[in-house]
Amino acid sequence: MTRRIRLKFFLVSAAALALCFFWGYAGLPAFGHGSSIYADIVNAISVPQRHITDAVTAVNFDIRGFDTLGEEFILFTSVLGVILLMRRTKDEPAGDHEDKAPGRKVPPVSDAVRVIALLLLAPTIVFGWYIVVHGQVTPGGGFQGGVILSSAPLLLYLCGSYPKVRGAAAPRLIEIAEALGAAGYIVIGGACVALGGMFLENLLPLGKAGTLTSGGMVPFINLGVGLEVSGGFTLILLVYLEELMEEKES
């Protein structure tokens, strides 16, 4: 198809599709009236039955915890995919991937950026872990905290250099941590069966609502997810940095 025909064909189809969307969305409850039975029940039970004050976490890690296991493995698989796709094949020469845009010099990182990045590094790590472990109390948890944690190596890159990041990040250890985090979810689920419940049945003591130790198995799952997510994103970061910033000396 030529560009014109394709565009016309698409626009006509898209107009018809827009009509479908209109019919579908017109049937939705009016704004402000969309309370769902499901949400009402979850709101009613998450604190009394599960001692979890963040209802979203109660859904994600307890009531529908198995979905989240799948989601975690989507991330895990995607990271494997990125590593696979970005690998250097034998024919491709190593080295010299410096920015070669014509007539443009890569400006050095200014001292102000270095200082700010360095100052932010420790608070970022602390804040990341804080979000990971407080998932059952306030909005947050392993996914959000993991992403915050994985911005730490990016800050390190800003205030140092790629070799420093690579040295500090220890890719092998991160790979292991990522895999452990992913496998941990399944191990916790299996442990529930070993304790006499169903897979991912929350059998641990539920603790006092609103505290760090509440929620039974939920904080443990969040720790695993935090490891997996921060490890996964760090690996992706390393792969991209490797591609872009091949060390000259090696």
Next chain:
Amino acid sequence: MRLLPVLPVVVPLITAAALAVLTKLLPRAWSALIAIASTIATAAAAALLLRDSLQQPIVYWFGNWKPNGRMALGISFAIDPIGAGLATFAAVLTAAALVFGSKYFDSVENHFHALILCFLGAMCGFSLTGDMFNLFVFFELMSAAAFALCAYKTEDPGALQGALNFAVTNTIGAYFVLTGIGLLYARTGALNMAQMSEALASHPADKLVLVAFAFISCGYLVKAAVVPFHFWLADAHAVAPSPVCVLFSGVMVEMGLYAVARIYWAVFNQTLHADIASLRILVVSIGAATAVLAAIMCFSQRNLKRLLAFSTISHVGLMTIGVGLFTAGGLAGAAIYTLGHGLVKGGLFLAAGMLLHRFSTVDELDLHGRGRSEKWAGFVFFAGAIGLAGLPPSGVSAGDDLIHEAARAIGYHWVRWISFFAAIITSAAVLRAACRVFFGWGPRREEQPGGAPKTQESRETDRSQQRTPMTMIAPAVALVVAGMFLNFTPRLKRIATQSATEFQNSEAYSARVLRAAPKRTPTAPAPAPENPLFGISAFACAALGAACYLFSKSFRSTSRWITRPLSVLHGLHSGHVGDYVAFLTFGIAAFGLVCVLCLR
């Protein structure tokens, strides 16, 4: 029973996590062995579930969030023989693909095994779940693994383009599935299929429900590669490694069709049942168009993997007809057809992989007469042609038979002729290619009408190409032989019909999931004895067609009158992802308009 239903999902996934770390430490043979062992364990667990679910379908509530007659909050697996059978079949094909791949890639350390295992875990979860959103989660996991596996040969720019087309079209499909789920959730407040079904049953379907049905069905039909959503499949199969093609063609594509059947019968049947006649026309005509169009495309391919890919699309069209008849016989036929076709097609793709290993090409003309030394690959190709034509006792013949019977029962006599046409053309295409490659019959490149430019293919193997190892031959032969003799016992058809009847009993499904009601045993009618004439005549016609094409110059030149329409058809399969998205938009819009305007 507290652990078994979860095993087909978690065994491959946890092995994948372990292998992601261990592959660099272990010798290659070890990681292949671990992956194969894990796959066999998965197959065993799924087979146990199949055995148990034949006695009594299994409902498993994760986290023990049983509804006990109230609102279903948690996620359930609702395991019946068709779902468990599909999971078992996925594991068996994966085992064959892994055995074949064990000496195949030079760079297996790049997470090949881990990705295949994630793919398997996703397919098992997809077949077993009874939850609408969980189905989508496993759909996404399956896609993420499949995109990466498709682009495995990253040094080949074609691989990236094929995988990109695959990823773009399927992600758009996933978007529509999610939109549809969102609409249904807004209406019903539920995510469990049985719960949705009961909530929908109380009101007649309005536009929202119909649009949701159209969006979810089309999203999954993109994976099933029916016309006009089929474009990505040939591109993806042409570039994916051969063992991966086995899984794509043999079971992943059929998963899309399974999902459509599942959501219709588990969620929409009670509210849409009055419109079943119109729905039948819609889905059966989509299937028929797919079967015919792809068969024509199939015969006109010279790249063996593309040829097999179009043959898959054509056969999926026939399975779509089976599902779209909306009767137990049709669904049972589609289920057996899936097994029969998956086994034969898996064997054929592995044989193509053997040729690629030896000769670094899968171009039929480049291979002219060179396959004489590859006796086993030749055997698989000829046996595959017989299997695809539906010669008894192949699985395809049993599936065909059930579908024809079901179609006749509701007055769709013409389905038989569509099926006959597709069987002849796809079988003739494989026969023609096999005769050219393994016997050196037919015209060479120079004598090919219309000129035939060379195609480029990147190698998948690095090792000595002097011989084909046993680990490649054995799985290919095993698959194709299993496919040819699948229907050795009449019990298969009876069990399939019984299971399909149960699959389609929506009220019993909801009662089972939500209230743990005991199973009602519906009695399936005993399937009629098979008529071997269909398969035999289809194969004879296919052989005749292939012979005419190979030996008769006048046949080839008279067949030029179809060259022009054919070139238009080829032009549509441009490889341009924009074209594919345009057709996708058209298809979803058309499906949606038909649903909203004609059902009600």
